[in-house]
Every structure is written in structure tokens, then in C-alpha cells.
Amino acid sequence: MSLAGFNQLTEQEKMDRFMERIEKGDKIEADDWMPDDYRMVLIKLISMHGISEIMGALPEKEWVPKAPSLQKKLGIMAKVQDEMGHGQLLLRVVEDLLEPLGKSREDLMEDLFTGELKFHNVFHMPSPTWGDAGMIAWLVDGAAIMTQTNMLQASYGPYARALHRICAEEVFHAQHGESIIMALAEGTGMQKKMLQESLNRWWESLLMFFGPATAKTTGTSKQDLTIKYRIRTKTNEQLRQDFFTKYVPRVLAIGLQLPDETMYFDQEKGEWIYRQPDWAEFKNIIANNGPMSKSRLRLRKIAYENNQWVREALANP
Numbered sequence: 001m002s003l004a005g006f007n008q009l010t011e012q013e014k015m016d017r018f019m020e021r022i023e024k025g026d027k028i029e030a031d032d033w034m035p036d037d038y039r040m041v042l043i044k045l046i047s048m049h050g051i052s053e054i055m056g057a058l059p060e061k062e063w064v065p066k067a068p069s070l071q072k073k074l075g076i077m078a079k080v081q082d083e084m085g086h087g088q089l090l091l092r093v094v095e096d097l098l099e100p101l102g103k104s105r106e107d108l109m110e111d112l113f114t115g116e117l118k119f120h121n122v123f124h125m126p127s128p129t130w131g132d133a134g135m136i137a138w139l140v141d142g143a144a145i146m147t148q149t150n151m152l153q154a155s156y157g158p159y160a161r162a163l164h165r166i167c168a169e170e171v172f173h174a175q176h177g178e179s180i181i182m183a184l185a186e187g188t189g190m191q192k193k194m195l196q197e198s199l200n201r202w203w204e205s206l207l208m209f210f211g212p213a214t215a216k217t218t219g220t221s222k223q224d225l226t227i228k229y230r231i232r233t234k235t236n237e238q239l240r241q242d243f244f245t246k247y248v249p250r251v252l253a254i255g256l257q258l259p260d261e262t263m264y265f266d267q268e269k270g271e272w273i274y275r276q277p278d279w280a281e282f283k284n285i286i287a288n289n290g291p292m293s294k295s296r297l298r299l300r301k302i303a304y305e306n307n308q309w310v311r312e313a314l315a316n317p
């Protein structure tokens with residue numbers, strides 16, 4: 001159908017055509033017609049993902065000067081650079097979605113500083129030991145791979161394409177994490193203790209990573225909308241269950257104890273039964289009241305302000 005013909009359709013007819021495309025598995029591109037709620041849910045999801053990649057570089061960045069060997073230092077430096085690159089790639093994808101609304105990428109950064117744009121709960125937490133650097137790369141990246149592969153076939157083409165590259169790199173990150181974890185797990189008593197303590201510290205945050213099961217906890221949930229529009233396929237709880245199935249056996253195999261003594265796999269229900277994390281604390285953390293929220297935001301703001309001249313030079317070549 002010609003553009004002129006399409007423009008003459010009623011809003012309902014445009015919507016019907018859009019849903020036909022979604023159900024056929026077509027990719028929606030930045031210039032295509034899309035309903036407002038599709039655009040808004042994508043902006044929210046991708047801007048939060050992008051900014052979390054950038055904020056996510058900060059806990060590991062702290063370990064670049066303190067990594068225990070040159071090889072580990074090179075590994076963690078490369079990972080930090082990759083995460084920043086993922087953030088840039090994703091913010092570029094959001095830029096096209098924001099343009100028709102008269103908003104820019106700079107506005108997103110302002111939204112981060114005012115607290116309107118949230119970043120993932122895990123990146124509000126401290127990383128006091130080398131064990132934490134390993135835990136982030138092994139299990140946070142492991143969790144990130146699960147949520148992101150869930151969207152590799154996303155109906156929005158630019159996001160799906162960016163995710164293909166990002167997921168490939170995240171696999172390397174998880175392997176880098178696994179190598180840190182294995183070295184500590186096979187190390188001295190002190191190293192094993194350090195590892196167990198970092199797992200204990202990260203456990204609740206990892207459960208929260210996938211988001212609440214239903215809107216009851218936070219008052220809102222976009223899961224139905226993102227599934228309806230085929231941006232993702234699995235719910236937050238299904239992803240959390242997949243995470244347990246993959247990682248609980250691995251955690252136990254390297255001699256670590258689960259920080260939840262009530263946890264077991266219910267054969268009849270076919271699901272893991274576990275102690276819920278403190279969801280009130282989750283809300284508090286993502287409202288920038290986590291232990292490291294303010295200092296990491298401050299660091300980001302300083303970097304943003306110091307680089308203002310680069311943005312100005314690019315805008316006025």
C-alpha cells in the first residue's frame with residue numbers, strides 16, 4: 001500500500017495492520033507507523049537497558065586498578081569498554097524512537113540525573129572484593145544473557161539487531177567471570193570464603209534482577225504489553241526460574257552453598273520454590289536509594305560534564 005493510501009486509514013485500521021505485521025513476525029523499523037504504547041514501552045525498556053549498561057560498567061571499573069594479575073586487568077578493562085559500547089549502541093537505537101517526540105539523547109542523560117530514568121538494581125550495589133567482580137561477570141552477565149536472548153527475535157528490528165551483537169559479547173563476559181570464579185573456588189580457604197561471601201551479598205540482587213513476578217509489587221508491569229507486541233516471549237518469573245535451573249547446579253558443583261536454605265525444586269509443580277527477596281527494598285534501591293546509587297550517579301555526572309566539549313565539537317564541526 002502507498003504511503004498516501006496508508007495515511008488515509010483510520011487509527012483502528014492502522015492498528016489492525018500493525019498487529020498483522022507483528023503476528024506474521026515482520027520487523028518494525030524506526031520510520032514505520034507504530035502505536036504510541038509500542039513506542040513508549042520500547043523507549044522505557046531500551047533506554048533503561050542502555051543506561052544500565054553504562055552504569056553497569058562502574059562497579060567493575062573499580063577493579064581495573066586492583067585486578068590481581070595483568071591478564072585479569074586486561075580482561076576486566078576490555079569488559080568495561082564493551083559495556084560502555086553496548087550502552088552507546090542502545091542509546092543510539094532509542095534516539096530514533098525519541099525523535100518524533102522532540103526528545104534527544106541528552107534529555108535521557110538529564111532524566112538519569114533527575115531520577116526519572118532508572119537503572120538496574122544490581123548496579124546500585126557495592127563490589128568490595130575481587131569475588132564480587134567475578135560474581136558480576138559470572139552471574140549478573142549470566143542473568144543479562146537470559147533476559148536479552150529472550151528478546152533476540154524482538155519485533156522491533158533495530159533493538160533485535162543490536163541484541164545479537166550484545167549477546168555475543170556478553171557470552172565472553174560470562175566466561176571471563178567463570179574463570180575468576182573457578183580460580184577462587186579452587187584456591188585457598190580465604191579465597192573460598194571470599195567467594196561464598198560475595199555470593200551471599202549478590203543473591204537477593206540477582207533474584208531482583210528479573211523484576212517482580214506481577215505488578216502487585218511495584219504497582220506497574222509492562223510484561224503483558226511487551227509479550228503482546230512480541231518484544232519478549234517469557235515473563236519475569238519464567239526467566240528467574242530458567243536462571244535457577246541453569247545456575248543452581250553450577251553454584252553447588254563448585255562447592256558453594258545457596259544463600260537460601262529453604263530453596264528446592266518442586267518436581268510436581270516443575271518449579272523452584274525460593275525465599276522472595278525484599279521487594280520493598282527493591283523499590284527503594286531503584287529509586288536511587290541503594291548503597292552506591294548516589295556516588296555512582298555523581299561519577300556519571302562528572303564524566304558527562306567533563307565531556308561536554310566533545311559533544312559541542314561534534315555538533316559544530
Ligand SMILES: CC(C)(COP(=O)(O)OP(=O)(O)OC[C@H]1O[C@@H](n2cnc3c(N)ncnc32)[C@H](O)[C@@H]1OP(=O)(O)O)[C@@H](O)C(=O)NCCC(=O)NCCSC(=O)Cc1ccccc1
Pocket residue numbers: 045048049050052053056057083118119120121122136137140141144147148208209210211212214218219220221222223226236286
Ligand atoms: C526483564 C527486565 C529486567 C524487567 O522486565 P520489565 O518488563 O521492565 O518488568 P516490569 O514491567 O514487570 O517491572 C515493573 C517496574 O520495575 C522496574 N524493574 C523491573 N526490573 C528491574 C530491575 N532489575 N532493576 C530496576 N528496575 C526494574 C521496571 O522498569 C518497572 O518500572 P516502572 O514501574 O515502569 O517505572 C527487563 O527490563 C529487560 O528485559 N530488560 C532488558 C535487558 C536489561 O535491561 N538488562 C540489564 C542491564 S545490562 C546488563 O546487566 C549487562 C551488564 C552486566 C554486568 C556489568 C555491566 C552490564
